[in-house]
Amino acid sequence: MDQYIAVNTPLLNGNEKKYLNECIDTGWISSEGPFVKKLEDQFAQQMGREFGVAVCNGTVALELALKAIGIEPNDEIIMPTFTIISCALAAIRLGAKPVLVDSDPINWNMDISQIEAKITAKTKAIMVVHTYGLPVDMNPILALAKKYDLKIVEDAAEMHGQTYYGKPCGSFGEISTFSFYPNKLVTTGEGGMVIMDDPVIRDKCQLLRNLAFEPKQRYLHEELGWNFRMSNLQAAVGVAQLERIDEFKQRKRAMGQFYDECLNDVTELQLPLAKTAYAQNIYWVYGIVLEESVMSGKELMQQLHAEGIGTRAFFYPMHQQPALQKMGLFAGETYPVAERLARQGIYVPSGLALTQDEMKIVSDKLKTVLAKAKVSC
Numbered sequence: 001m002d003q004y005i006a007v008n009t010p011l012l013n014g015n016e017k018k019y020l021n022e023c024i025d026t027g028w029i030s031s032e033g034p035f036v037k038k039l040e041d042q043f044a045q046q047m048g049r050e051f052g053v054a055v056c057n058g059t060v061a062l063e064l065a066l067k068a069i070g071i072e073p074n075d076e077i078i079m080p081t082f083t084i085i086s087c088a089l090a091a092i093r094l095g096a097k098p099v100l101v102d103s104d105p106i107n108w109n110m111d112i113s114q115i116e117a118k119i120t121a122k123t124k125a126i127m128v129v130h131t132y133g134l135p136v137d138m139n140p141i142l143a144l145a146k147k148y149d150l151k152i153v154e155d156a157a158e159m160h161g162q163t164y165y166g167k168p169c170g171s172f173g174e175i176s177t178f179s180f181y182p183n184k185l186v187t188t189g190e191g192g193m194v195i196m197d198d199p200v201i202r203d204k205c206q207l208l209r210n211l212a213f214e215p216k217q218r219y220l221h222e223e224l225g226w227n228f229r230m231s232n233l234q235a236a237v238g239v240a241q242l243e244r245i246d247e248f249k250q251r252k253r254a255m256g257q258f259y260d261e262c263l264n265d266v267t268e269l270q271l272p273l274a275k276t277a278y279a280q281n282i283y284w285v286y287g288i289v290l291e292e293s294v295m296s297g298k299e300l301m302q303q304l305h306a307e308g309i310g311t312r313a314f315f316y317p318m319h320q321q322p323a324l325q326k327m328g329l330f331a332g333e334t335y336p337v338a339e340r341l342a343r344q345g346i347y348v349p350s351g352l353a354l355t356q357d358e359m360k361i362v363s364d365k366l367k368t369v370l371a372k373a374k375v376s377c
């Protein structure tokens with residue numbers, strides 16, 4: 001078999017090694033090292049915010065964000081069912097309740113027309129999750145937040161460098177979060193960031209990230225915090241990555257366009273929406289949704305794997321998660337669009353180090369697998 005094409009391979013050939021060596025040479029490897037502050041400042045500025053607080057991953061970034069804006073037990077937070085569990089977890093860990101909406105079948109983001117009906121006296125926030133490369137249509141959500149006095153938390157983990165009507169994703173609402181996992185547009189191996197404009201929320205995030213050590217007296221605690229710190233080693237990689245964000249963005253867009261050209265004649269596939277009035281897709285991952293009559297997404301993944309192509313399933317909806325159902329959440333709720341996306345959607349190799357030759361192979365194998373399925377039915 002030819003070489004296996006992995007679903008993600010990061011690109012680490014900039015200043016990553018040089019900056020890591022600097023950490024080793026100077027002995028600055030903990031969160032006290034200078035790259036952490038550098039990454040916070042540079043990242044916040046590029047994403048259109050005043051402040052950044054680096055943390056150890058994108059999941060805890062969400063938990064910290066909710067805590068810092070004052071989410072309390074029994075508060076309700078509206079979010080898409082079609083997302084990663086990190087979003088629901090952040091609410092649940094604080095004793096709050098995730099309240100779900102279905103997805104839009106065309107852009108795969110939360111269906112904003114369903115939000116207002118879910119608002120109750122307990123609703124405190126809307127968690128916006130920009131999914132797979134296209135931002136959520138923010139203006140109607142900002143209007144709802146104003147009308148009902150709700151906070152907005154933006155999970156921009158998949159949107160480094162993306163914009164909504166020219167304004168950076170991650171600059172909307174009270175607070176926004178990012179992940180720097182290796183398949184994200186900027187990576188630190190493991191890592192995340194919370195960004196905001198309010199210095200009070202920044203201070204709160206800094207305190208809670210660092211075990212809530214009181215700034216005036218270490219080992220004295222007025223409240224319970226976490227150790228969510230990012231190390232200087234991670235931040236060193238992040239600073240090197242951030243230097244290339246424009247190039248990475250262009251590369252992702254070119255990859256998306258290339259896949260589009262290869263696959264737009266395959267009628268059984270729904271391809272990612274290339275653009276809307278407010279944004280051009282950044283193709284964090286290149287997702288495809290297969291027609292149900294052909295085969296399931298799972299079968300397609302297995303067949304592609306046999307052909308040497310790595311893929312990933314789309315998100316599995318929150319209302320169908322056994323761990324959440326066991327808690328008595330979402331009983332009897334159905335969200336047909338998200339359910340279909342989960343059954344039929346997969347994403348193909350989309351890492352920054354992927355070559356055009358590899359994308360051609362992926363597309364050809366995909367077409368072969370689908371042609372075979374047609375013959376056999």
Ligand SMILES: *Cc1c(COP(=O)(O)O)cnc(C)c1O
Nearest residue numbers: 057058059084086157158179181
């Ligand atoms: C990746 C991701 C996260 C979680 O980030 P980790 O760093 O892996 O914890 C959260 N939300 C979304 C939308 C993501 O894509």
